[in-house]
Amino acid sequence: MSRHKKKTRKQKVLADLHRKMQSLETHSSIALNEEKKIKSSEVPRIKPQTTVTYRPLAINTYPFLLKDISRTGILTAIILAFQIILLFLLKNHIISLQGISY
Structure with a gap:
C-alpha cells in the first residue's frame, strides 16, 4: 500500500481557511433564502448586492x-x-x- 504524504503546516492552514470560506458561503446563502421568504409578502425592493471577495490562496505546488x-x-x-x-x-x-x- 502506498503511503500518503503528510500535509505541511501551510497546507493545513490553507485547508482550514478554505473550509471557513465555504461555511461563510453556506451561511450567507441560507440567510438570503430566509430573507426572501420573509419579504415575499412585502413589496419587492431593490436589494443592495453583497459581494464576497475572495483572495486567491497561494498554494505552492512545488514547495x-x-x-x-x-x-x-x-x-x-x-x-x-x-x-x-x-x-x-x-x-x-x-x-x-x-x-x-x-
Whole structure:
C-alpha cells in the first residue's frame, strides 16, 4: 500500500481557511433564502448586492523547488571549479596523471 504524504503546516492552514470560506458561503446563502421568504409578502425592493471577495490562496505546488534548484546550481559550480583547477594543474605540469598529457 502506498503511503500518503503528510500535509505541511501551510497546507493545513490553507485547508482550514478554505473550509471557513465555504461555511461563510453556506451561511450567507441560507440567510438570503430566509430573507426572501420573509419579504415575499412585502413589496419587492431593490436589494443592495453583497459581494464576497475572495483572495486567491497561494498554494505552492512545488514547495522545495527553489531549494532543489539552488542545491543543483551550487553542486554544478563546485564541479566546474574542480575541473578548471584540475585543468590548470595538469597544463602547468604541477601534477601528472598516467595516460593524460596536456
